[in-house]
Amino acid sequence: MASPVAVKDLYDSYINPGMAKLHHLMGLSAGELRGEGSLVYDEDGRRYIDCVSGYGSLPFGHRPGPVLEAVRRQMDRMALSSKVMPGRPVGELAEALAGWTPGDLQYSFFCNSGAEAVEGALKLARAVTGRPGFVAAEGGFHGKTFGALSVSGRQRYRAPFHPLLPGVTLVPFGDVEALKRAVSQETAAVILEPIQGEGGVHPAPRGYLTAAREICDRAGALLILDEVQTGLGRTGMPFAAERDGVVPDVMCLAKALGGGVMPIGCFIARPEAARAFWEDPLIHTSTFGGNPLAAAAGLATLDWLQREDLPGAAAETGRWLKGEFEEMAKRYPGWIREVRGEGLLLGVEFVDEARGGLVMSGLVEKGVLTAFTLNEYRVVRVEPSLTIDRGLLIQVLEAWDAVLGYWCGQLDPGELEATGWEPDRQVLGPDSENGGESRETARNAGKEGDGNAGGSGEGVVRRALA
Numbered sequence: 527m528a529s530p531v532a533v534k535d536l537y538d539s540y541i542n543p544g545m546a547k548l549h550h551l552m553g554l555s556a557g558e559l560r561g562e563g564s565l566v567y568d569e570d571g572r573r574y575i576d577c578v579s580g581y582g583s584l585p586f587g588h589r590p591g592p593v594l595e596a597v598r599r600q601m602d603r604m605a606l607s608s609k610v611m612p613g614r615p616v617g618e619l620a621e622a623l624a625g626w627t628p629g630d631l632q633y634s635f636f637c638n639s640g641a642e643a644v645e646g647a648l649k650l651a652r653a654v655t656g657r658p659g660f661v662a663a664e665g666g667f668h669g670k671t672f673g674a675l676s677v678s679g680r681q682r683y684r685a686p687f688h689p690l691l692p693g694v695t696l697v698p699f700g701d702v703e704a705l706k707r708a709v710s711q712e713t714a715a716v717i718l719e720p721i722q723g724e725g726g727v728h729p730a731p732r733g734y735l736t737a738a739r740e741i742c743d744r745a746g747a748l749l750i751l752d753e754v755q756t757g758l759g760r761t762g763m764p765f766a767a768e769r770d771g772v773v774p775d776v777m778c779l780a781k782a783l784g785g786g787v788m789p790i791g792c793f794i795a796r797p798e799a800a801r802a803f804w805e806d807p808l809i810h811t812s813t814f815g816g817n818p819l820a821a822a823a824g825l826a827t828l829d830w831l832q833r834e835d836l837p838g839a840a841a842e843t844g845r846w847l848k849g850e851f852e853e854m855a856k857r858y859p860g861w862i863r864e865v866r867g868e869g870l871l872l873g874v875e876f877v878d879e880a881r882g883g884l885v886m887s888g889l890v891e892k893g894v895l896t897a898f899t900l901n902e903y904r905v906v907r908v909e910p911s912l913t914i915d916r917g918l919l920i921q922v923l924e925a926w927d928a929v930l931g932y933w934c935g936q937l938d939p940g941e942l943e944a945t946g947w948e949p950d951r952q953v954l955g956p957d958s959e960n961g962g963e964s965r966e967t968a969r970n971a972g973k974e975g976d977g978n979a980g981g982s983g984e985g986v987v988r989r990a991l992a
C-alpha cells in the first residue's frame with residue numbers, strides 16, 4: 527500500500543503554504559496524532575508537553591474523561607438540535623453560568639467561538655443603546671471576524687481588510703484618562719480584556735476596570751468584558767473581572783467552556799442589556815450555537831472546575847511557576863525582558879522576536895510545545911492545562927533552562943540573523959497599516975522554492991540541540 531502523503535505536504539498543497547512554512551520553521555512538520563492529558567504525540571511517535579493548550583481551550587488537557595463521558599451520553603440521546611424545540615442541556619448550562627458569573631449576569635446566548643461571542647455582544651450593545659460607537663484597547667484581541675477584528679488592536683491583522691466597522695476608537699490599554707476622552711454619547715460599548723492575552727499577557731492595572739465601569743455608567747454605554755481567554759479559572763480566579771470586583775453588562779466566554787472537547791462560545795448579559803433581543807428573539811441566531819453536545823460539554827466543564835476548585839489550583843500552580851520563570855529571567859537577562867501574567871496565563875517577554883523564536887523551536891526539539899502571543903510575537907505564552915502536574919512542569923522548566931543555556935553560550939546578537947529565525951520578517955512580514963510591504967515579504971519568502979522556511983532555522987536548532 528502506498529504510504530500516506532506527509533501532513534506537511536497536505537498543508538503545503540491544500541491548506542496554506544505559509545502555514546506549512548511556519549510549522550517547518552518551528553520543527554513541527556509531523557502531524558499531531560494523539561493527545562492524552564497534557565501530552566501530545568506526533569505521527570513519528572515523539573512526545574510533547576503541551577504548554578499552549580489550544581490557546582487556552584483545554585482546561586483539563588486532551589480527552590478529559592468526564593467531559594468525554596458527558597458528550598458520549600448526550601450523543602446517545604441527541605447530537606444536534608431540531609432548532610425549533612427548547613433543549614434541556616442548553617437551558618441548564620445557561621442556569622449554571624448565571625450562577626457562577628459575577629453579579630446579575632443572567633441571560634446567555636450560545637454560539638461556536640470567541641469571535642462569534644464578541645460579534646453578538648457588539649450587536650447587543652448597538653441594539654440596547656441605539657448608538658454606533660465602540661471603544662477598545664490597542665493590543666487587544668477579540669477575534670478575526672469583521673466586527674471582532676474592528677475592535678482588535680493589531681495593525682498587522684487589520685490592514686488588509688479596511689474598511690472595518692466604522693465608529694471604533696482604539697485607546698492605550700490601562701490609560702484611564704484616554705478612556706475618559708474617548709467615551710462619548712455616541713459610544714455603544716467599551717470592550718476590554720481584563721488581562722490582554724494575545725496582546726502579550728498584560729494584566730490591566732489595578733483600578734482600570736473599575737474606572738472603565740464608572741466611565742461607562744456616566745456615559746450610558748455598556749461595558750463588555752471579553753473573558754474568552756481569561757474566564758473559567760485560567761487566571762487563578764473564576765473570572766478575571768473579579769480582580770477589580772467589576773460586573774460588566776456583557777461577558778464573552780468560549781475556549782475553556784467546551785472542556786477541551788467541543789467548540790462553544792457565549793455571551794452572558796445583565797437583564798437590562800439582554801432585553802434588547804427579547805422582542806424579536808430571532809434577531810440574532812446561530813444554527814449550531816447552543817447545540818446539545820456542546821452544552822453537555824459545558825455543563826460537565828463547569829461542574830468539574832467548581833467541584834475541584836481548579837481556579838484555586840491554577841492560582842497556586844501559577845504562583846510557583848511564575849516564580850520559577852522570574853528566577854530564570856535573572857539568569858538570562860540578555861534574553862528575557864519580563865515575565866507577566868496570573869494563574870496559568872503567563873507570558874515570557876524576550877528582548878526581541880528572534881530570541882523568542884529560537885527558544886520556541888529549541889523547546890520543540892526538547893519536546894515542549896509553546897507559541898507566541900498573536901498580537902505580540904516577542905512574548906512566548908506558558909498556558910498549560912489547569913490540571914497539569916508539577917512533574918511535567920518541572921520537565922518544562924528544565925527544557926527552557928537547557929535551551930536558554932545553550933543559546934546564551936553560543937550566540938552573539940549579530941549571529942542571530944544567521945540562524946534564519948526571523949518569523950515575523952521572513953514569513954509573516956512586518957506590521958504596517960497598509961499591509962503592502964508585509965504581503966510582498968511573505969510572497970518572496972514563499973518563492974524560495976525548496977520548502978525551506980526562508981532560512982535554515984530548523985536545521986540550525988536541530989543541529990545545535992541534537
Ligand SMILES: Cc1ncc(COP(=O)(O)O)c(C=O)c1O
Nearest residue numbers: 639640641667668669752754755
Ligand atoms: C480574548 C479573546 N477574545 C476572542 C478570541 C477569539 O476566539 P476564537 O478564536 O474562538 O474566535 C480570542 C482568541 O484567542 C481571545 O483570546
